[in-house]
Amino acid sequence: xxxxxxxxxxxxxxxxxxxxxxxxxxxxxxxxxxxxxxxxxxxxxxxxxxxxxxxxxxxxxxxxxxxxxxxxxxxxxxxxxxxxxxxxxxxxxxxxxxxxxxxxxxxxxxxxxxxxxxxxxxxxxxxxxxxxxxxxxxxxxxxxxxxxxxxxxxxxxxxxxxxxxxxxxxxxxxxxxxxxxxxxxxxxxxxxxxxxxxxxxxxxxxxxxxxxxxxxxxxxxxxxxxxxxxxxxxxxxxxxxxxxxxxxxxxxx
Amino acid sequence: xxxxxxxxxxxxxxxxxxxxxxxxxxxxxxxxxxxxxxxxxxxxxxxxxxxxxxxxxxxxxxxxxxxxxxxxxxxxxxxxxxxxxxxxxxxxxxxxxxxxxxxxxxxxxxxxxxxxxxxxxxxxxxxxxxxxxxxxxxxxxxxxxxxxxxxxxxxxxxxxxxxxxxxxxxxxxxxxxxxxxxxxxxxx
Numbered sequence: 001x002x003x004x005x006x007x008x009x010x011x012x013x014x015x016x017x018x019x020x021x022x023x024x025x026x027x028x029x030x031x032x033x034x035x036x037x038x039x040x041x042x043x044x045x046x047x048x049x050x051x052x053x054x055x056x057x058x059x060x061x062x063x064x065x066x067x068x069x070x071x072x073x074x075x076x077x078x079x080x081x082x083x084x085x086x087x088x089x090x091x092x093x094x095x096x097x098x099x100x101x102x103x104x105x106x107x108x109x110x111x112x113x114x115x116x117x118x119x120x121x122x123x124x125x126x127x128x129x130x131x132x133x134x135x136x137x138x139x140x141x142x143x144x145x146x147x148x149x150x151x152x153x154x155x156x157x158x159x160x161x162x163x164x165x166x167x168x169x170x171x172x173x174x175x176x177x178x179x180x181x182x183x184x185x186x187x188x189x190x191x192x193x194x195x196x197x198x199x200x201x202x203x204x205x206x207x208x209x210x211x212x213x214x215x216x217x218x219x220x221x222x223x224x225x226x227x228x229x230x231x232x233x234x235x236x237x238x239x240x241x242x243x244x245x246x247x248x249x250x251x252x253x
Numbered sequence: 254x255x256x257x258x259x260x261x262x263x264x265x266x267x268x269x270x271x272x273x274x275x276x277x278x279x280x281x282x283x284x285x286x287x288x289x290x291x292x293x294x295x296x297x298x299x300x301x302x303x304x305x306x307x308x309x310x311x312x313x314x315x316x317x318x319x320x321x322x323x324x325x326x327x328x329x330x331x332x333x334x335x336x337x338x339x340x341x342x343x344x345x346x347x348x349x350x351x352x353x354x355x356x357x358x359x360x361x362x363x364x365x366x367x368x369x370x371x372x373x374x375x376x377x378x379x380x381x382x383x384x385x386x387x388x389x390x391x392x393x394x395x396x397x398x399x400x401x402x403x404x405x406x407x408x409x410x411x412x413x414x415x416x417x418x419x420x421x422x423x424x425x426x427x428x429x430x431x432x433x434x435x436x437x438x439x440x441x
Binding site: 004006007009010011014124129131132134218221222223225226227228229 | 361365366367368369370371372373374376377394396397399400403404
């Protein structure tokens with residue numbers, strides 16, 4: 001199928017969502033990679049998910065603000081704990097993050113054991129569905145991300161460890177609900193990884209990987225009629241590999 | 254009981270298709286009566302000492318059930334011919350019993366996640382020839398129904414699908430009471 005008005009109408013909200021996520025995740029991802037804690041987003045997102053499930057368990061309205069507050073509090077609680085463990089036991093931080101992830105997943109399974117709908121809620125949180133994004137919510141997402149970016153680039157080093165984890169917790173909670181965990185992980189790690197050995201214009205190149213990944217992935221999913229989220233991940237990795245090799249050849253010559 | 258949508262070819266490329274036909278038979282109330290008959294026979298076979306008790310209970314249930322079916326047939330008369338979009342092909346027996354018409358499904362193939370080309374085609378078709386209602390089950394993502402509803406202005410409604418799916422669907426009677434009531438409230 002070609003890119004006519006009808007398919008454009010389906011794809012543009014997904015692309016805007018991708019741009020919003022890319023805007024914040026590229027700089028955060030470079031930091032995550034530099035600290036060697038790439039699985040922190042899995043852990044924080046999983047704990048945010050436990051917050052959502054707990055809210056559901058307590059019978060709170062699934063679409064209300066209360067659920068967002070539950071997810072955010074859980075994610076921030078997790079972020080604060082990871083700040084503390086990183087200071088206390090820096091050598092095993094990655095292992096602690098891994099344990100938090102499986103612990104979160106297991107608590108979720110226990111909480112959902114008697115909930116017929118819970119499994120689907122959890123799956124949606126993890127896998128997501130970028131095509132369902134609602135354009136009327138973009139302003140809220142954009143506002144949250146703008147604050148994150150302003151603090152990130154405005155405060156720089158002054159953010160410190162706690163500031164980093166707090167911003168990270170807020171961002172991941174929002175983006176996981178927007179596009180799902182697979183895309184959050186890919187957007188965080190792939191662009192940052194592709195410019196890891198690059199010396200010049202790293203932010204520009206990393207942002208290009210994110211933007212091109214979303215654009216190519218969405219177009220490919222239209223042309224091949226395949227699910228968009230998985231296609232975007234594959235496209236972003238392809239663009240990332242290309243940029244990494246072109247970047248290395250350029251810097252070694 | 255006659256199965257719907259028995260595939261001519263069974264191929265994983267078609268998605269999660271069941272070779273012996275669509276398995277969600279419980280949403281045609283007449284099938285529930287058939288299940289009750291077969292179940293009674295089997296229980297009598299396994300436990301002949303209590304045969305009379307099983308038969309008596311079955312006949313009480315079937316009397317109540319047949320009365321309910323004729324009530325539901327009257328209530329659902331207004332749904333005849335109404336075009337409906339489903340998320341997954343799990344409502345086929347209800348749609349067929351009520352005489353509704355399945356105009357499309359959000360999934361491109363059963364069990365496969367929606368793709369942009371399929372959604373673009375569905376949205377275009379619904380703009381030209383709109384269905385009256387979009388239905389989904391408690392375990393489907395409500396975001397998919399909202400997505401289509403927002404673009405086409407077709408109202409969407411969650412149906413219980415099975416006992417326990419909604420507050421009102423406490424037993425088999427509640428399941429059909431609630432399914433029909435929700436559809437009637439949405440299809441004005």
